[in-house]
Amino acid sequence: MRNSKYNKKNHYEKADPESLRHKRSVKRRRAQRRKKYRRRRIIALAVLLLIIFGIIKLISSIFNKPKDISLDGSLPAWYAGLIYQEKYHDYYRSPKKYVNESEKLLSVYDRASELVKELVPGSNHITTASSYAYDAGLIRKYIRGEATYEDPQKLVFLTFDDGPNTSITPQVLDVLKENDAYATFFVVGKNLSEKTKPVLKRTLMNGNSIATHSFTHEYTDLYPGRVADPAKIIEEYKLTQNRLENLLGEDFKSNVWRYPGGHMSWENTGESDDLLKENGVEWIDWNCLTGDAEPSGRGPKSEAEFVKYLDKTLNKNIHTNVAVVLMHDEQTKTHTVNTLQGVIDYFKERDYKFCVLK
Numbered sequence: 001m002r003n004s005k006y007n008k009k010n011h012y013e014k015a016d017p018e019s020l021r022h023k024r025s026v027k028r029r030r031a032q033r034r035k036k037y038r039r040r041r042i043i044a045l046a047v048l049l050l051i052i053f054g055i056i057k058l059i060s061s062i063f064n065k066p067k068d069i070s071l072d073g074s075l076p077a078w079y080a081g082l083i084y085q086e087k088y089h090d091y092y093r094s095p096k097k098y099v100n101e102s103e104k105l106l107s108v109y110d111r112a113s114e115l116v117k118e119l120v121p122g123s124n125h126i127t128t129a130s131s132y133a134y135d136a137g138l139i140r141k142y143i144r145g146e147a148t149y150e151d152p153q154k155l156v157f158l159t160f161d162d163g164p165n166t167s168i169t170p171q172v173l174d175v176l177k178e179n180d181a182y183a184t185f186f187v188v189g190k191n192l193s194e195k196t197k198p199v200l201k202r203t204l205m206n207g208n209s210i211a212t213h214s215f216t217h218e219y220t221d222l223y224p225g226r227v228a229d230p231a232k233i234i235e236e237y238k239l240t241q242n243r244l245e246n247l248l249g250e251d252f253k254s255n256v257w258r259y260p261g262g263h264m265s266w267e268n269t270g271e272s273d274d275l276l277k278e279n280g281v282e283w284i285d286w287n288c289l290t291g292d293a294e295p296s297g298r299g300p301k302s303e304a305e306f307v308k309y310l311d312k313t314l315n316k317n318i319h320t321n322v323a324v325v326l327m328h329d330e331q332t333k334t335h336t337v338n339t340l341q342g343v344i345d346y347f348k349e350r351d352y353k354f355c356v357l358k
């Protein structure tokens, strides 16, 4: 600054043209230098930006690199356990490439929802039903007063005997699904075929459980002279179980049996009970019913009458906090379908949890 003042002063004192030219050329060179520096600064800034951009790209590529599925903390713990088991079989064998984290997470959720719909190996229900599937032997003890159920959560086991078929069973399944309710289906072996296979599969996949109810349902074969034939009973259980395995896969196993006509109706059932038990099978009757198998003319007719019948039979029990309801999904049972909503509402209004037998 001091220099320029000095120069300015000189400029007025001696207006020498030579000196003026020199000053101008110095000014021009300085201006050119400034311009050059400005250009260099711009180039340097651009290079710096490029480097920063490159670093960001590199970091993001490291984090978004397709990698093996890791468990996410937000998944329910019991899902996570299943995914972990599956991980080594599935994802390691055929590693998938994921574009980003959300796509990866969606894929985990998809797989988890498939898993909950898979049969629990060696059981009669899918994974999602595990939270409401109860051991038939234990529930039998409760309804027979051999054990006391202490939990405040009331339990209802809707049961349907004598299916499956392609007319009534699908309608029963529809009503249950609409209500997020579940049931145990006591199937008769002779009704199990390629024709009823889709219905059977749907029964299972909807979160219901499948139990056995003999192969022939013939009282005279199973209980000649009203006396239970243990060998015949176990044979019919095995035949039915085999057919279920053929249709639902070798991992399917039902350990639940209901005597046609009911355990209470026949003599000498002790021996067959033991034989079933030796085969890992538990039997169960019921402690209330809608009366849908009463001979026509004697049984209830309207929905209100069915519910009244149910209420009356349930309240004959000392403890009503565990209800095993007898109903039928045989081909002729249109009234069972038509009154099922009322039955479900009865238990919903009283805060029962819908459960299945395993």
Ligand SMILES: [Zn+2]
Pocket: 161, 162, 213, 217, 260, 261
């Ligand atoms: Zn039956």
